[in-house]
Each structure stands twice: as C-alpha cells, then as structure tokens.
Amino acid sequence: MRIVDIREKTVSIASPIANAYIDFSKMTCSVVAVVTDVIRDGKPVIGYGFNSNGRYGQGALMRDRFLARVSEADPDTLIDHENNNLDPFAIWKTLMTNEKPGGHGERSVAVGTLDMAVWDAVAKIEGKPLYRLLADRYRGGVADDKVWVYAAGGYYYPGKDQTKLKAEMQSYLDRGYDVVKMKIGAVPLDEDIRRIEAVLEVVGDGRRLAVDANGRFDLKTGIAYAEAIKKYNLFWYEEVGDPLDYALQAELANHYELPMATGENLFSHQDARNLLRHGGMRPDRDYLQFDCALSYGLVEYMRTLKVMEEMGWSSRRVVPHGGHQMSLNIAAGLHLGGNESYPDVFQPFGGFADGIHVENGYVGLPNIPGVGFEAKSALYAVMRELGEG
Ligand SMILES: O=C([O-])CC(=O)C(=O)O
Ligand SMILES: [Mg+2]
Numbered sequence: 019m020r021i022v023d024i025r026e027k028t029v030s031i032a033s034p035i036a037n038a039y040i041d042f043s044k045m046t047c048s049v050v051a052v053v054t055d056v057i058r059d060g061k062p063v064i065g066y067g068f069n070s071n072g073r074y075g076q077g078a079l080m081r082d083r084f085l086a087r088v089s090e091a092d093p094d095t096l097i098d099h100e101n102n103n104l105d106p107f108a109i110w111k112t113l114m115t116n117e118k119p120g121g122h123g124e125r126s127v128a129v130g131t132l133d134m135a136v137w138d139a140v141a142k143i144e145g146k147p148l149y150r151l152l153a154d155r156y157r158g159g160v161a162d163d164k165v166w167v168y169a170a171g172g173y174y175y176p177g178k179d180q181t182k183l184k185a186e187m188q189s190y191l192d193r194g195y196d197v198v199k200m201k202i203g204a205v206p207l208d209e210d211i212r213r214i215e216a217v218l219e220v221v222g223d224g225r226r227l228a229v230d231a232n233g234r235f236d237l238k239t240g241i242a243y244a245e246a247i248k249k250y251n252l253f254w255y256e257e258v259g260d261p262l263d264y265a266l267q268a269e270l271a272n273h274y275e276l277p278m279a280t281g282e283n284l285f286s287h288q289d290a291r292n293l294l295r296h297g298g299m300r301p302d303r304d305y306l307q308f309d310c311a312l313s314y315g316l317v318e319y320m321r322t323l324k325v326m327e328e329m330g331w332s333s334r335r336v337v338p339h340g341g342h343q344m345s346l347n348i349a350a351g352l353h354l355g356g357n358e359s360y361p362d363v364f365q366p367f368g369g370f371a372d373g374i375h376v377e378n379g380y381v382g383l384p385n386i387p388g389v390g391f392e393a394k395s396a397l398y399a400v401m402r403e404l405g406e407g
Contacts (some may be wrong), residue, residue: 019104019144020093022062023053024085025134025404028075031364036202037174037297038234040072041249047367048075048128051405052135054104056143058350058387064405065139066391068130070311070340071364072282073400076128087112103143106136110317117261119288126314128284133315134271134344142388147271148344149383156320164380165368166356167229168253169193170341171363172200172217180216187220190361197253199358202243203231213248224250229257233257233283244274254279254305262289268298279305282339286312287321295327301331305355309339310348319348336351343383350383366396 023228027049033042052065069076088096091112098105113129141148153161169190172183183200190198202210202218214229221227229252232371235243240258247255254277259266261283270278278299284290293299298305306326310319323333338345341360349357359376360368371384371393384393392398 019097019102020098021052021057021088021104021109023051024062024080024088024135025051025053026077026080026085026131027404028077029400031071031367033363034175035304035363036175036204037173037230037232037291038200039232042071045071046075046154047071048077048080048131049401049404050080050131050135051058051401052132052139052403054139054143056139058142058145063139063142065135065137066401066405067131067134067136067138067389068311068342068346068367068401069127069310070342071360071367072339073124073127073312076124076131077162079125079128080132084113084132086164087115088132101144103140104136104142104374106133106315108316109133109136110315110321122313123287126318126407127312130311130313130315133317134311137316137344138218138389138391142168143388147347147383147385147387149347149349151353152347157353158350160353162353163349163380165346165354166337166379167195167346167376168197168275168337168356168379169361169380170196170199170230170358171275171360172213173363174199180213183213184216184220187217191221193361194219194378195359196379197227197228198226199230199256201232202229203234203239205240207239207246212241213243214250218250224252226253228253228256228279231255233260235259237269240266240270241273244270248274248276250312253275253277255333256280256307258283264293264296264298267293268296271298271300277303279307279337280309282309282312284308287300287318287325290322291295291325291329291398294326301335304335306331306334306336307358309341311340311342316344316348319350323352343370343394346370347389357374366394366400
C-alpha cells in the first residue's frame with residue numbers, strides 16, 4: 019500500500035464580500051488529491067482536501083518542499099500496520115521533517131490541507147465515514163449522529179443595505195438555522211449598532227445572533243463595542259482584537275461577562291495553549307474556533323484537544339471556523355460543540371452534503387466512506403477533475 023501521487027491546484031473563491039479586516043476579491047484555496055494504489059469498488063482510493071477559507075492557496079509551499087518529502091519517503095514508513103492503512107501520524111511527521119518550531123502560519127495551511135486528504139483516504143480505505151472512524155478509534159465507538167451548526171454570513175459588500183442584510187438572515191432561519199452570525203467592525207460603532215438592531219428584528223432574540231470583528235479592534239474600541247452590545251445578550255462576541263494579543267483578550271473579560279469566541283487564526287497546539295494560559299478565556303461560557311485545515315490538520319488538532327482537556331476545557335466548547343465537512347466529521351466523531359456553516363458564501367467549498375438539511379439548527383452527515391466530498395456534487399466535480407483528470 020502506498021501513496022502513488024499527490025496533486026494540487028489553486029482555485030478561486032473570490033467574491034465581493036468583506037469583513038472588518040479583508041475583502042475576498044482575490045481569495046484562493048488549494049485543493050489536493052492523494053492518490054493511492056489501494057483499490058476499492060474497482061478504482062484507486064483517492065483522498066481529497068482543501069484549505070478552508072481566509073488564507074490563500076498554498077500550492078507553492080507544497081511544490082517547493084512538502085510533496086517531495088512524502089514521495090521520497092520509504093512507503094513502508096507511512097503505513098499503519100495495525101490497521102492495514104495509511105498512517106496519518108507518520109505522514110504528518112514526514113511532512114514536518116526539518117521544520118523548525120514556532121512561526122505557525124502558511125505552512126500550517128499547506129500541511130492541514132494535505133492532512134485532510136490523507137484522513138479522507140484513510141476512512142475510504144477502512145470503508146467508513148470519517149466521523150465513524152474517529153469515534154471508533156478514539157471515543158469508544160460513540161459518535162454524535164447530528165451536529166449543531168450556525169449560519170455565518172452578514173458580510174459587508176457594496177450596495178448591501180439593511181433590507182438585504184435582513185433578507186439574508188431571514189433566509190438562514192427559513193433554511194433551519196436557529197443562530198446566525200454577522201460581521202462587525204468595518205463601519206463606525208453607531209452604524210454597526212443599527213445593523214445589529216436590524217438583524218435582531220429578524221431573529222427576535224440576541225441569543226440567536228453572534229457578531230464577528232475579525233480581529234480588527236484595539237482594546238479601547240473592543241471595550242466600546244462590548245459596552246454597546248451588552249444589552250443585546252448576544253450568542254457570542256468573536257475575535258475582537260489581534261488573534262495573538264492574549265493580554266487584550268484577557269482584559270476584555272473584565273469588561274464583557276457574556277460569551278466570547280476566538281481561535282480561528284491560531285494554527286498550532288502551542289498557540290492554542292497560550293490562548294488558554296494567557297487569554298482569560300472562560301471554560302464555562304467561551305468558545306474556541308480552531309480550524310484544522312488552517313492549523314496542520316487533524317493530527318495537530320488532536321494535540322490541541324488534548325491541551326484543552328489538560329487545562330480543564332470540554333471539547334464541547336470548540337465550534338470550529340471554516341464551515342467545511344472535515345470539521346463536521348471531527349465534531350461528530352470527537353464530540354465537539356458544533357460547527358460553523360456558510361450557507362451562501364465560499365461555494366462550493368462551504369456547506370455540507372447535498373440533500374442534508376438543517377433541522378432546528380442541527381445537521382446529519384452522509385453515510386459514505388471518507389469525509390463525504392462525493393456527496394457534495396459541486397465540490398466533488400472540482401476535486402474529481404484533479405484526482406482523476
Ligand atoms: O470572514 C472570515 O474570514 C471568516 C470568519 O471570520 C468566520 O467565519 O468566522
Ligand atoms: Mg471569524
């Protein structure tokens with residue numbers, strides 16, 4: 019058993035949307051195919067992955083160094099002999115050969131994308147949905163059969179007024195979501211307050227609305243927003259300041275008692291640990307949003323979950339960023355608290371399997387081997403062209 023080829027390509031996920039920090043007018047994403055010599059249903063098993071969103075495609079790093087490390091390794095060192103399968107941990111170690119510690123980012127995206135494809139292949143070789151494989155191997159066989167999801171959107175874009183913002187949020191409720199998320203921080207506070215109040219007219223209750231500042235605020239602005247939004251009792255107040263400014267996050271907790279969320283731009287278990295050590299995050303109410311695709315993949319994610327456990331955090335406090343099927347599998351298989359969902363943006367990468375509907379804020383997972391990409395036809399069309407073309 020061996021990996022015979024790894025292919026990658028960069029695709030555009032450009033759109034006119036913007037958050038408080040970036041617009042997505044040039045956003046790209048890497049897609050990878052890990053081709054194996056294992057035959058299932060008469061065809062070679064191919065694992066697929068992509069790099070979530072928000073960080074650009076990482077083809078250059080893959081071509082420059084990561085792919086060669088796998089192709090030059092002795093194939094036998096990449097095998098999990100006990101399970102007669104590929105070994106994601108050994109492959110991860112091979113990918114990270116001669117990489118210094120620290121400085122996480124960009125390479126963590128390249129490795130996270132490759133790791134996703136490896137786990138897809140592993141689950142396909144084992145003939146199980148990935149979430150089932152994860153539950154069987156790591157959680158005593160107990161998987162969640164549905165996962166809580168919230169609808170993320172509420173972006174800024176030219177010509178978007180409050181009527182459009184309200185219609186967008188209404189359409190999420192109509193599609194079965196019960197919590198929605200909107201962007202804040204790209205316009206002055208009083209204008210954001212009007213936007214928030216407009217959305218509250220649609221969702222009815224602050225507990226059904228989360229807001230995301232995408233790391234835009236300094237402490238003073240973050241506190242001003244905290245004071246202004248307190249009275250709405252929102253679901254969470256997300257990524258208020260720079261993701262690596264743990265002191266800012268800790269100080270915010272002195273001004274905002276309600277739930278906060280952050281972590282989508284922390285890319286290693288060491289960074290996650292620093293957030294928990296120094297960021298004043300509260301395990302009884304706050305949420306952590308680490309995204310495996312951006313942060314060295316599931317192999318590293320398991321280390322992050324272990325750090326959390328050691329520091330008294332339940333895995334149910336994690337609701338990953340990214341709205342992708344990989345995190346959905348991790349959520350169901352490793353007992354996270356839920357997953358982000360992008361019903362409308364970042365297509366065809368955002369969203370879940372075709373025909374799986376959100377009901378009262380929960381989704382199920384398709385019962386097919388792997389991550390489930392084959393059950394999302396628009397996404398699989400892109401992947402298949404790379405893997406089989
Ligand atoms: O706008 C983005 O970069 C996405 C984001 O923060 C989120 O989904 O929480
Ligand atoms: Mg965010």
